Amino acid sequence: xxxxxxxxxxxxxxxxxxxxxxxxxxxxxxxxxxxxxxxxxxxxxxxxxxxxxxxxxxxxxxxxxxxxxxxxxxxxxxxxxxxxxxxxxxxxxxxxxxxxxxxxxxxxxxxxxxxxxxxxxxxxxxxxxxxxxxxxxxxxxxxxxxxxxxxxxxxxxxxxxxxxxxxxxxxxxxxxxxxxxxxxxxxxxxxxxxxxxxxxxxxxxxxxxxxxxxxxxxxxxxxxxxxxxxxxxxxxxxxxxxxxxxxxxxxxxxxxxxxxxxxxxxxxxxxxxxxxxxxxxxxxxxxxxxxxxxxxxxxxxxxxxxxxxxxxxxxxxxxxxxxxxxxxxxxxxxxxxxxxxxxxxxxxxxxxxxxxxxxxxxxxxxxxxxxxxxxxxxxxxxxxxxxxxxxxxxx
Numbered sequence: 001x002x003x004x005x006x007x008x009x010x011x012x013x014x015x016x017x018x019x020x021x022x023x024x025x026x027x028x029x030x031x032x033x034x035x036x037x038x039x040x041x042x043x044x045x046x047x048x049x050x051x052x053x054x055x056x057x058x059x060x061x062x063x064x065x066x067x068x069x070x071x072x073x074x075x076x077x078x079x080x081x082x083x084x085x086x087x088x089x090x091x092x093x094x095x096x097x098x099x100x101x102x103x104x105x106x107x108x109x110x111x112x113x114x115x116x117x118x119x120x121x122x123x124x125x126x127x128x129x130x131x132x133x134x135x136x137x138x139x140x141x142x143x144x145x146x147x148x149x150x151x152x153x154x155x156x157x158x159x160x161x162x163x164x165x166x167x168x169x170x171x172x173x174x175x176x177x178x179x180x181x182x183x184x185x186x187x188x189x190x191x192x193x194x195x196x197x198x199x200x201x202x203x204x205x206x207x208x209x210x211x212x213x214x215x216x217x218x219x220x221x222x223x224x225x226x227x228x229x230x231x232x233x234x235x236x237x238x239x240x241x242x243x244x245x246x247x248x249x250x251x252x253x254x255x256x257x258x259x260x261x262x263x264x265x266x267x268x269x270x271x272x273x274x275x276x277x278x279x280x281x282x283x284x285x286x287x288x289x290x291x292x293x294x295x296x297x298x299x300x301x302x303x304x305x306x307x308x309x310x311x312x313x314x315x316x317x318x319x320x321x322x323x324x325x326x327x328x329x330x331x332x333x334x335x336x337x338x339x340x341x342x343x344x345x346x347x348x349x350x351x352x353x354x355x356x357x358x359x360x361x362x363x364x365x366x367x368x369x370x371x372x373x374x375x376x377x378x379x380x381x382x383x384x385x386x387x388x389x390x391x392x393x394x395x
Contacts, residue, residue: 002032010086010106012093013041015156016122016165023168024054037106078112083178088122088165091133098136116178120148125161173243183227190228191267192220193274195235197253209275210358213237216273218385233259253303271321272307311342319395321345334368345369
């Protein structure tokens, strides 16, 4: 995903510095060219050799180090970087950069680069809440620098509060948002639905389906990587959304209908990837469930058809995408759904193969639109999501 990209990691004097070794390894596994610049204080927590072993690049500490091929290193790395992450970042380094002080290799390179620069502060809660630090952060943000907010937790000093550096996985996701994909959806708002809905039969039981939410979450992730502002309306699933995505939790089909329709007017693209339960028990509040020979006798009514409602109320320029899961007559039934629901694209998804459908990590989708029929290859759900977004971008 990061082939051909250069990532510069700045490591400062915080106990969390050891975690960046794992981040460097993760970036290398994604085929990034990773360079590490350390402050002198950071070398007390982790050695430069660790990063050199992981990245196969010299780790720079001393501005005047002569033990490498001649170039002006702070300028060459500044030009080469596609993204620059300072993590962990101390209050001292934030203050120096905010004041334009360049007294070591790290601050000098930050000043010289035109790449996106991200800071991940890590410090004691008292330092994090200090108004001087907060003013410095606001100043840096006003210049276009990006801050990754620390999380709450137990700190190295023994206190519990804000100031803890997020996980390496979260830091990686922030970097991916910067450079993984061209931002061809920047400025566009995308709403994705994902996962199942649950229709209560009684206080214990409910009607649902086998949807894992993986395809919808992949679509939300890839749209975010391409620069979109993404809202994910999700039924109950066991996976977490990608960094930067607004998640709205729902349970029933009615809750999903209300969440989607309340937001539909402000979104340019709506992708209905959820597996909404078709039926809900009628008059649930006074429903008396009867058993006959071990079977439940329940009066059912159809749930609201969200895709049809969106198609009937689609505004000018809005793109509506639906999914169709079929065991037979896949193209015929999905083409009819395109027409009846007034959608722009139907993603026809067969569930007869063990490699497609619910719960698996691969998918094979046929895109049906008024432009024609396009069969996508069997690939990961992330790759499938990217191909669907490619199609959406043609509208």
